Amino acid sequence: MKKGQTSVEGIFVIGAVFLMFLFILGYGFNKRTDNQNAEKFVSQRDTCIKISNLITGAFINGNGTEIISNSEYEFDLLNNSRLIGIYSLKEKGFSSDYAEADVVFCSVPINQFPSRLVHAGEFKAKNVGDFVDVTYVI
DSSP: OOHHHHHHHHHHHHHHHHHHHHHHHHHHHHHHHHHHHHHHHHHHHHHHHHHHHHHHHHHHTOTTOEEEEEESSOEEEETTTTEEEEESOSSOOOHHHHHHSOEEEEEOSOOOSOOEEEOSEEEEEEESSSOEEEEEOO
């Protein structure tokens, strides 16, 4: 056996091992991205359900009830369809940012609240005559 032939086979084996390593590394990065997206979805969904419960709680507890909370995401209140949309934006964006943002929706069992966009930060839900007004806390 010639020494040159052994070295070519060795290089071939090392190359194959390197390709397998790259494949496994790429698969790991892909899974990490999937996990990050799932975490973001769960966080947005949790925020959506929290806001829905706050609005419902302010409505059920009657006139004058005021609940102050905060949200790390911007959200849209859509009273005609009884939905809350949570944007993946964590700070006030431009209108073009909303088109590219991921949105998670959840429902609210009442429609006695205004349709409006609420930016991330502190907000309050106040029952005024069986209508829950959701506004910023300044």
